[in-house]
Amino acid sequence: MPSLFFGSKPVSKEYKAHPPFWHDTNNMLKGIEFSVWNTESILNASVCHVTEKQTTEKGVPIKNGLRDPKLGPLSGRCITCNLPKGACPGHFGHIVLTESVYHISWITNVLHWLKCICIHCGTLLIRDAARKSPNVPLNRRMTHFVKHLHTKCPSCNGKQPKYTWTKETNCITKSSVIYKTCEVKAHLERLDATVLSTMCMSHPRDLLIDVLPVPPPNVRTPIMMGNIVRGEDDLTYRLLQILRANEKLAKLKNSTRPTHVIDSARESLQLAVTGYINHEKVGSARKKSSTREYTSLSARLKRKEGRIRGNLMGKRVDFTARTVITGDPHLGMNEVGVPTSVAQKMTVPVKVTDYNRQALQDLLTSEPSPVKFVTRPNGSRLDLSIVNRSTITLTAGHTVERSLQDGDIVLFNRQPSLHKMSLMAHEVRVLPYSTFRMNLSCTTPYNADCK
Numbered sequence: 001m002p003s004l005f006f007g008s009k010p011v012s013k014e015y016k017a018h019p020p021f022w023h024d025t026n027n028m029l030k031g032i033e034f035s036v037w038n039t040e041s042i043l044n045a046s047v048c049h050v051t052e053k054q055t056t057e058k059g060v061p062i063k064n065g066l067r068d069p070k071l072g073p074l075s076g077r078c079i080t081c082n083l084p085k086g087a088c089p090g091h092f093g094h095i096v097l098t099e100s101v102y103h104i105s106w107i108t109n110v111l112h113w114l115k116c117i118c119i120h121c122g123t124l125l126i127r128d129a130a131r132k133s134p135n136v137p138l139n140r141r142m143t144h145f146v147k148h149l150h151t152k153c154p155s156c157n158g159k160q161p162k163y164t165w166t167k168e169t170n171c172i173t174k175s176s177v178i179y180k181t182c183e184v185k186a187h188l189e190r191l192d193a194t195v196l197s198t199m200c201m202s203h204p205r206d207l208l209i210d211v212l213p214v215p216p217p218n219v220r221t222p223i224m225m226g227n228i229v230r231g232e233d234d235l236t237y238r239l240l241q242i243l244r245a246n247e248k249l250a251k252l253k254n255s256t257r258p259t260h261v262i263d264s265a266r267e268s269l270q271l272a273v274t275g276y277i278n279h280e281k282v283g284s285a286r287k288k289s290s291t292r293e294y295t296s297l298s299a300r301l302k303r304k305e306g307r308i309r310g311n312l313m314g315k316r317v318d319f320t321a322r323t324v325i326t327g328d329p330h331l332g333m334n335e336v337g338v339p340t341s342v343a344q345k346m347t348v349p350v351k352v353t354d355y356n357r358q359a360l361q362d363l364l365t366s367e368p369s370p371v372k373f374v375t376r377p378n379g380s381r382l383d384l385s386i387v388n389r390s391t392i393t394l395t396a397g398h399t400v401e402r403s404l405q406d407g408d409i410v411l412f413n414r415q416p417s418l419h420k421m422s423l424m425a426h427e428v429r430v431l432p433y434s435t436f437r438m439n440l441s442c443t444t445p446y447n448a449d450c451k
Helices: 013-017 039-045 104-116 138-146 182-189 195-201 234-253 259-277 298-299 307-313 340-345 357-365 440-446
Strands: 093-100 161-167 173-174 175-177 210-214 223-225 228-231 323-329 335-339 347-351 372-376 380-383 399-403 411-413 423-431 434-436
Touching: 013 357, 093 104, 093 182, 093 259, 093 340, 093 423, 104 138, 104 173, 104 259, 138 259, 161 340, 173 210, 175 195, 234 259, 259 298, 298 307, 298 380, 335 340, 335 411, 340 399, 340 423, 357 372, 357 399, 423 434
Parallel strands: 323 434, 335 423
Antiparallel strands: 093 210, 161 173, 173 175, 223 228, 335 434, 347 399, 372 380, 372 399, 411 423
């Protein structure tokens, strides 16, 4: 009787009766939408209100601190989700800021929205806001709208001031006068929310930070030496700076200190949050004079060493070698010259069968032997540099890892891999010196130039 197969396994009756959610056409994924993580969503996702400026006391994590057990375990099980350390994804906390601060990566968006909303009556000043712009990408739509604004408000006929970002004081100025964050937020809140549904955008008031999300400890793991914590991650130190600056501003606002002292504390909080998000945006004159500066969130993501290019896109694989290429007209178009040092280091796994067992046994006991490793049928791997090879008897099921030799088939790649001919198979020809050799007629598909 025929069976219904999904992949390579027969589908059970229970599977047919209750198929998983990805087989339900009503619940199929149709798209992904990105939006600003607003205050309400941050509070709903948070499991801990972080208020303490210390992480541990006598080696024990402090409650409502940056190492609170509710955020995730460093060992054992999580008290929030009851999952073990390796399975728990971690849980976010939050810090309630004394005053709203700017997200340094969204300053341009805030300036664009201030220019698009009338400061007097809150009318939207965009000429073609009701008409969708299919030819303009979402990430450039505000730049497009700013270029098509009314010079005067069509409702109140009021003239709009000029808004700029001042790097020296880390604040927005309105006609060369400091525009406080509370005033900026009140300005942005005048926008009618029904307009945003037409424009498919988040509310601009969420571009300012009122509640800062605190990532779980597995994102900022402490420096361990055995079972002893020797230090904290850079992000944890950044968050401690924010907590101290936040508490200082709250105390000064409740006191009778002069205005310029409160403004200085307000600027310190803004600099602390800016350094946590992107430390490169903090002015060089305001950086600490210490030899080492703490890293930031953006530094973990950007550049070649970041999460995207360094970990997600930059894969590192075994059985691979890399060096310079040079031309060799004596090689065939199907051959690639491999340096002797590479051929001796790289290995090819060969499965032992009844047909090749004696040949591989002779290869194993020869001097010098090209066999580097032997894997038994049970999975145990023997390193022949430290094991007496004369005591090993090969049987069907063993795997022998030998050095590269002439005639082996390898994949040859030159980056950037722009098309499928950037990765092709060649026969190995072991040669002296330290470069890969290839026939000059094969340079075109690899877009290679040999100088």
